[in-house]
Amino acid sequence: MRTRLDPSTLRLALAVSTRAPSVHNTQPWRWVSEAGALHLLADRTGLNRAAPEHRDVEISCGAALHHLTTALAALGARVAIRTTPSSSDPDLLATVNAVGPHTPSAADLAMAGAIGTRRTERRPLSPCPVPTDLLDVLRTRAVNHGVQLTPITGDVERHRFAVALDHTVATSPWPAVDEGPAGLLIILSTSADDTAARVHTGQATSAILLTATAMGLASRALSQPLADPHYRAEIRDRLLRGSHAPHLILRIGHGQPVAPHLPRTPRRPWTECYTELSESPSG
Ligand SMILES: Cc1cc2nc3c(=O)[nH]c(=O)nc-3n(C[C@H](O)[C@H](O)[C@H](O)COP(=O)(O)O)c2cc1C
Numbered sequence: 001m002r003t004r005l006d007p008s009t010l011r012l013a014l015a016v017s018t019r020a021p022s023v024h025n026t027q028p029w030r031w032v033s034e035a036g037a038l039h040l041l042a043d044r045t046g047l048n049r050a051a052p053e054h055r056d057v058e059i060s061c062g063a064a065l066h067h068l069t070t071a072l073a074a075l076g077a078r079v080a081i082r083t084t085p086s087s088s089d090p091d092l093l094a095t096v097n098a099v100g101p102h103t104p105s106a107a108d109l110a111m112a113g114a115i116g117t118r119r120t121e122r123r124p125l126s127p128c129p130v131p132t133d134l135l136d137v138l139r140t141r142a143v144n145h146g147v148q149l150t151p152i153t154g155d156v157e158r159h160r161f162a163v164a165l166d167h168t169v170a171t172s173p174w175p176a177v178d179e180g181p182a183g184l185l186i187i188l189s190t191s192a193d194d195t196a197a198r199v200h201t202g203q204a205t206s207a208i209l210l211t212a213t214a215m216g217l218a219s220r221a222l223s224q225p226l227a228d229p230h231y232r233a234e235i236r237d238r239l240l241r242g243s244h245a246p247h248l249i250l251r252i253g254h255g256q257p258v259a260p261h262l263p264r265t266p267r268r269p270w271t272e273c274y275t276e277l278s279e280s281p282s283g
Contacts, residue, residue, distance in 0.1 A: 002035070002036045002037075002097070002098075003036075003097070003098040003099060003100055004036040004098055005036075005038070005072070005077055005079075005098045006077070009072065009075045009076075009077055010033070010038070011270075012071065012075060013068050013071040013072045013075060013077075014031060014068065014270040014273075014274055015269075015270045016067060016068070016070075016071035016112070016115055017031075017064050017065075017067040017068040017071060017270070018064075018267040018268065018269070018270050018273070019067060019115050019116065019118070019267065020060070020063040020064040020066070020067040020206060021060070021063055021118075021120060021205070021206070021209065021221055022060035022063065022064070023053065023056035023057065023059070023060050023223065025265055025266075025267075026057075026060070027043075027060075027064070027267060027268055027273060028042060028043045028044065028045075028057040028060050028061065029041065029042065029043055029060065029061045029064045029273060030042075030043050030273050030274070030275065031270075031273055031274045031275070032274075032275045032277060033274070033275070033276050033277060034277040035277075036097070036098070037095050037096070037097050038095065038096040038097075039092060039094070039095050039096075040061055040064070040065050040092075040093045040094040040095070040096070041061075041089075041091045041092055041093060042054075042057050042058060042061050042090075042091045042093055043057075043091075043273070044057055044091065052227060055198055055223070055247065056223050058093065058195050058198035058199055058202065059198050059199075059201050059202040059205060059223070059247060059248055060202060061093050061094075061199060061202060062083075062093075062198065062199035062200060062201060062202015062203045062204075062205070062206070063202040063203070063205050063206040063209075064202070064206075065081065065083075065093075065094055065096070065199065065202065065203055065206075066202065066203040066204075066205075066206035066207055066210075067115055067206055068096065069081065069096070070108070070111050070112050070115065070206070070210065071112055071115065072102075073102055073104060073108040073111075073112070074104050074108050074109050074111070074112030074113075075104075076101055076102050076103070076104055077098060077101070077102055078098070078099045078100050078101065078102035079096050079097060079098055079099055080096070080097050080099050081094055081095070081096055082094060082095045082097075083196055083199050083200065083203075084196060090195070093195065093199050094199060110214045111207075111210045111211070111214060113214070114210040114211075114213035114214040115210060117213055118209055118210060118213040118219070119218075119262040119264070119265075120219070120220050120221065120262075120265075121218035121219060121220050121255055121262065122220060123255070123256065123259055124182065124256065125182040125183040125218060125251070125253035125254060125255060125256070126182060126253065126254040126255060126256050126257065127182045128182075128253075128254040130183065130184050130217065130252065130253055130254065131215070134184060134212075134215070134217075134252070135149075135151060135184065135186075137211060137215075138184075138186065138208050138211060138212070138252070141204060141207040141208050141211055142188060142204040142207075142208060144204070144207065145200045145201075145203045145204040145207065146190065146197075146200050147188050147189070147190055147200055147201050147203075147204040147247075148188070148189045148190065148191075148240075148244055149186050149187070149188060149204075149208075150186065150187045150189065150239055150240060150244075151184060151185065151186050151187075152185040152186065152187060152239065152249070153185075157239065158185065160231075160234070161185060161225060161249070164225040164228055164231035164234075165222070165224065165225045167225075167228055167231075168224045168225055168227055168228050182253050182254075183218075183251050183252055183253025183254075184251070184252045184253060185249060185250075185251055186208075186249070186250050186252070187235060187239065187240070187246050187248075187249055188201050188204055188205060188208075188246075188247050188248045188249075188250065189236075189240050189244035189245055189246045189247060190244060190245055190247065191243065191244055191245075192245070193245035197245065197247070198247060201247040201248060205221060205248055205250065208250060208252075209221070209250070212252045216254075217252055217253060217254060217255075218252070218253060218254065218255035219250060219251065219252045220250070220251045220252075221248055221249075221250055222248070222249040222250070222251060223247075223248055223249070225249060226246055226247070226248070226249065232246060
């Protein structure tokens, strides 16, 4: 008989997964429970199928998937994830199955704890240097999901980034902020440029942002500069040597010590993104 997730554990993990970062805070995912398996589907409502936003939808879904599995690990559930999209349903991105019990480690609990405190920090960062081993720690997180992490370093590259950000600000819903020179800037990329690669990028994004939060650092995901096809091509050809597709830029560093704590951004309740095809997780 197939191992099943305890309904109250599943309900709690689904509620926690709503805290995942998502493009324009749209929570563009749906969860469908069917015969003990939990399916993750992209919710592309209102989007043209050819729109570049589909990339960000799939990355956001990957982040929700990682938030869910992080919560499940902390709640003592071990799961297996299949992220190969189905050819018959392009919106089906992943399936999660219970494998058995899991003893949460201190690291599992720290990652889950970071879900509640993580915020997108759009204010300028402090010039205080980041820990010297930060890049290695975050690179390991990315590689665990098959994602390459490349830092944007040097005055020239960081200036190009600032210019690209500036160009996209006029058409962006996000506030024009002074990005400043502080913090670590990293690009997440993969060798393939398909749906599975973007879901993996979302998982890596969540792992990196939660790790940074657990270390007391501020963070921000940025797809805005990559919406400019010229900058996207420039990143791919110059920084990634033409071999990888760039998906997302992350900025990580120390927040300003006297900045007030950011409030939580709102979320739709998990029940609005969940469909039960067999048993109810509300028990
Ligand atoms: C794929 C993706 C792309 C994003 N792009 C940007 C961006 O370009 N600029 C920005 O300020 N925030 C960006 N964000 C952050 C979201 O706006 C943010 O996660 C959402 O508003 C929820 O707020 P929170 O992260 O504070 O919970 C992005 C998030 C994701 C997952």
